[in-house]
Amino acid sequence: xxxxxxxxxxxxxxxxxxxxxxxxxxxxxxxxxxxxxxxxxxxxxxxxxxxxxxxxxxxxxxxxxxxxxxxxxxxxxxxxxxxxxxxxxxxxxxxxxxxxxxxxxxxxxxxxxxxxxxxxxxxxxxxxxxxxxxxxxxxxxxxxxxxxxxxxxxxxxxxxxxxxxxxxxxxxxxxxxxxx
Amino acid sequence: xxxxxxxxxxxxxxxxxxxxxxxxxxxxxxxxxxxxxxxxxxxxxxxxxxxxxxxxxxxxxxxxxxxxxxxxxxxxxxxxxxxxxxxxxxxxxxxxxxxxxxxxxxxxxxxxxxxxxxxxxxxxxxxxxxxxxxxxxxxxxxxxxxxxxxxxxxxxxxxxxxxxxxxxxxxxxxxxxxxxxxxxxxxxxxxxxxxxxxxxxxxxxxxxxxxxxxxxxxxxxxxxxxxxxxxxxxxxx
Numbered sequence: 429x430x431x432x433x434x435x436x437x438x439x440x441x442x443x444x445x446x447x448x449x450x451x452x453x454x455x456x457x458x459x460x461x462x463x464x465x466x467x468x469x470x471x472x473x474x475x476x477x478x479x480x481x482x483x484x485x486x487x488x489x490x491x492x493x494x495x496x497x498x499x500x501x502x503x504x505x506x507x508x509x510x511x512x513x514x515x516x517x518x519x520x521x522x523x524x525x526x527x528x529x530x531x532x533x534x535x536x537x538x539x540x541x542x543x544x545x546x547x548x549x550x551x552x553x554x555x556x557x558x559x560x561x562x563x564x565x566x567x568x569x570x571x572x573x574x575x576x577x578x579x580x581x582x583x584x585x586x587x588x589x590x591x592x593x594x595x596x597x598x599x600x601x602x603x604x605x606x607x608x
Numbered sequence: 609x610x611x612x613x614x615x616x617x618x619x620x621x622x623x624x625x626x627x628x629x630x631x632x633x634x635x636x637x638x639x640x641x642x643x644x645x646x647x648x649x650x651x652x653x654x655x656x657x658x659x660x661x662x663x664x665x666x667x668x669x670x671x672x673x674x675x676x677x678x679x680x681x682x683x684x685x686x687x688x689x690x691x692x693x694x695x696x697x698x699x700x701x702x703x704x705x706x707x708x709x710x711x712x713x714x715x716x717x718x719x720x721x722x723x724x725x726x727x728x729x730x731x732x733x734x735x736x737x738x739x740x741x742x743x744x745x746x747x748x749x750x751x752x753x754x755x756x757x758x759x760x761x762x763x764x765x766x767x768x769x770x771x772x773x774x775x776x777x778x779x780x781x782x783x784x785x786x787x788x789x790x791x792x793x794x795x796x797x798x799x800x801x802x803x804x805x806x807x808x809x810x811x812x813x814x815x816x817x818x819x820x821x822x823x824x825x826x827x828x829x830x831x832x833x834x835x836x837x838x839x840x841x842x843x844x845x
Contacts, residue, residue: 440666
């Protein structure tokens with residue numbers, strides 16, 4: 429897959445996400461229309477598929493994917509369309525599905541339904557109260573999976589020891605917030 | 609390798625197979641390491657959830673710019689459909705149910721000349737005869753003018769009635785109304801009929817309230833056109 433797109437997904441800069449989201453949106457809605465789902469359903473599915481795509485970018489899975497971002501995104505979307513159809517009809521009308529011919533290969537996506545533990549929920553709500561700098565460095569490290577060196581590259585921190593100390597200070601603040 | 613570094617790599621899925629074995633061993637052998645790793649995994653889970661929320665919010669914001677465009681578009685479609693529907697329904701209702709104007713046309717007929725019998729071939733014609741001849745011939749403009757003149761000179765109330773009839777035929781219902789009201793105050797053989805023509809004048813003016821009120825009076829106060837008055841009352845929209 430396009431390396432620059434993967435980077436865009438990981439870093440999630442609003443402008444780049446907007447470009448990626450918007451450039452594939454209408455084509456996807458058109459693609460999904462064939463399955464007989466309505467506009468609102470398809471918009472929801474497109475968003476879900478896009479979120480899933482980003483998860484795969486972060487986990488490193490997309491690095492091994494050979495198809496383009498668009499094909500892969502549509503593949504996830506197609507899987508979700510089937511899921512939605514199953515929900516609606518209990519049984520999918522396979523005759524209708526057979527009539528829909530496209531070259532998009534379905535990409536299975538398992539939603540993590542694992543609920544957050546109470547401690548995790550507490551961490552999440554207090555995390556949002558941290559300063560912008562702390563939120564940024566912790567997000568880059570824990571959620572986006574960037575290494576300390578990569579964080580130095582994409583931020584204003586001068587070297588990795590500054591990043592490390594900033595990170596431990598932020599974790600300490602967060603832990604203290606929970607204890608209170 | 610330091611424990612911290614191992615945990616870091618574990619969090620970021622960056623462990624080599626050998627390092628993975630070390631971590632698995634430490635989880636079982638070192639409760640401290642296990643607790644520390646768990647704390648970092650909790651952070652990962654919580655911060656990822658928060659990051660996901662923010663990303664969803666971003667997508668919603670992006671989507672809303674598209675949806676607003678569509679909503680505006682939809683709004684136009686809806687507005688256009690309403691205009692079309694209103695247009696269609698008025699066309700249909702004209703077809704199904706006549707408008708008040710059409711009701712007027714189907715019920716209105718100038719009252720016949722009962723005043724001046726016209727004798728054909730009579731060369732001598734006074735003004736009165738000329739007026740009613742014009743009226744009978746359908747020359748309503750001429751008739752109206754002559755009736756006005758005659759009314760001024762003779763003050764005969766029935767000229768008011770025929771003036772109004774001529775005006776109604778000329779589609780000047782607005783001018784006919786005061787003449788009919790004036791005529792109603794007089795007592796002559798045609799006064800009874802005036803009420804019916806007044807109702808039609810109101811109908812022509814699309815004054816439904818007065819038209820209905822007057823028609824009810826036609827029903828209660830006269831014997832002229834009561835059947836028609838009854839029908840009309842039901843048909844007026």
